[in-house]
Amino acid sequence: MLNIKFVTQNRTIQVEPGETLRSAAIQNTLSIYPNIKKILNCRGRGLCSACKVEIVTGNVGAPNEIEKKNLEKQLKANPNVRLACQITLTDEMDGLEVRTHI
Numbered sequence: 001m002l003n004i005k006f007v008t009q010n011r012t013i014q015v016e017p018g019e020t021l022r023s024a025a026i027q028n029t030l031s032i033y034p035n036i037k038k039i040l041n042c043r044g045r046g047l048c049s050a051c052k053v054e055i056v057t058g059n060v061g062a063p064n065e066i067e068k069k070n071l072e073k074q075l076k077a078n079p080n081v082r083l084a085c086q087i088t089l090t091d092e093m094d095g096l097e098v099r100t101h102i
């Protein structure tokens with residue numbers, strides 16, 4: 001099990017490796033989408049960028065092509081901005097800290 005801390009909500013959840021960060025948050029009733037994007041989002045298909053998070057602590061690897069395309073400007077300003085639906089949690093990510101609603 002991995003411990004993943006959601007800084008905005010001040011909650012730490014335990015997650016099995018292999019889940020996406022988005023699905024782990026949703027299964028633990030943590031809001032990952034700000035405001036109206038709770039309804040208007042692409043449900044994890046990498047199309048809307050509504051699931052943007054900031055990696056506060058930990059390494060989730062390099063952004064994939066979907067993230068590079070959708071977060072082009074944000075990644076230049078802050079390379080720790082990522083899409084939760086594109087991050088698959090692995091054993092190396094134990095202790096990850098994430099800020100949502102950015």
Ligand code: FES
Binds near residue numbers: 041
């Ligand atoms: S949920 Fe739409 S990009 Fe992640």
